[in-house]
Amino acid sequence: MKSITASQLSKVFPNGKRALNAINLSIDEGEIFGFLGPNGSGKTTAVKLLNGMLQLTEGSCSVFGIDPASAPEKVHALAGVVTEHAQMYNNLTGFQNLLFFGEVFGINIDETKRRALEILERLSLLDAKDQKLLEYSTGMRQRLSLARAMLHQPKVLFLDEPTSGLDPESAQSVNNLIKSLAHDKGTTVFLCTHQLRYAEEICTKYGLINEGNMLATGSFDELHALVSSKLMVTINADKYEVDSQEEIPALVKQIVDSGGKVYNVVARKYSLEEIYFALNF
Ligand SMILES: Nc1ncnc2c1ncn2[C@@H]1O[C@H](COP(=O)(O)OP(=O)(O)OP(=O)(O)O)[C@@H](O)[C@H]1O
Numbered sequence: 001m002k003s004i005t006a007s008q009l010s011k012v013f014p015n016g017k018r019a020l021n022a023i024n025l026s027i028d029e030g031e032i033f034g035f036l037g038p039n040g041s042g043k044t045t046a047v048k049l050l051n052g053m054l055q056l057t058e059g060s061c062s063v064f065g066i067d068p069a070s071a072p073e074k075v076h077a078l079a080g081v082v083t084e085h086a087q088m089y090n091n092l093t094g095f096q097n098l099l100f101f102g103e104v105f106g107i108n109i110d111e112t113k114r115r116a117l118e119i120l121e122r123l124s125l126l127d128a129k130d131q132k133l134l135e136y137s138t139g140m141r142q143r144l145s146l147a148r149a150m151l152h153q154p155k156v157l158f159l160d161e162p163t164s165g166l167d168p169e170s171a172q173s174v175n176n177l178i179k180s181l182a183h184d185k186g187t188t189v190f191l192c193t194h195q196l197r198y199a200e201e202i203c204t205k206y207g208l209i210n211e212g213n214m215l216a217t218g219s220f221d222e223l224h225a226l227v228s229s230k231l232m233v234t235i236n237a238d239k240y241e242v243d244s245q246e247e248i249p250a251l252v253k254q255i256v257d258s259g260g261k262v263y264n265v266v267a268r269k270y271s272l273e274e275i276y277f278a279l280n281f
């Protein structure tokens, strides 16, 4: 069964704004799907539709076969959501917040404690577990929000800009956690971000969105093929394009034969960022 689907999914807000325009999604279990687009492109709107927090205008969507609009509680039972403004309690400690949400999810107290401590450790929050949330920094809060979303071991995790406020070290530990959830537990991750370099590090599939329209979906190689079949070769500081790496030795020979010196050769594909801009403009 597909983990997440959307068919011709559209959302028009009461003020007439068409935030999503007939988008299609088909995401397999265990995939880390990067939903990439600039500010205002419709990413958060899609997350809200998929979690039953907003009603769709046209089309349909599902999470493990469940329609989020008609059975939001069933989606919440198997999904975890991290948004920019997670609702947690400022006057409770980090640990107490997790215990509270464990109870909301109906997990027994000992199991909640065990899971909470394990997740806090993995997110480097163990030392801060007895501090009140109001004393947490933005990055600590963001990581606690992820901890909360993981507590009931969801089959799908929706992460809306999970590393936007994190320093490189914390971002790395969040990345590692996301990757291991997908690889080891088969958790599907729906990751919204406009940080393309970050996405390229962890995502297995992509959807590129702009102004509510899906520009392209697919794996890195599929997206790359849409833009170019070429390899970019930099020799010393000069740029060349070739069809395959087999052409590189001849290119180097040609330069050497004509009296040039070669100190440095780098061949690479387009980056996700370059693909994105090539598709977008
Ligand atoms: N409740 C609302 N009423 C009217 N328009 C809205 C509402 N919520 C969002 N929008 C508009 O819908 C569009 C998409 O917004 P959305 O929050 O989904 O974008 P986003 O891709 O998550 O952006 P960001 O990267 O800034 O988080 C924007 O133009 C936004 O102004």
Ligand SMILES: [Mg+2]
Residues within 6 Å of the ligand: 043, 044, 045, 160
């Ligand atoms: Mg958003």
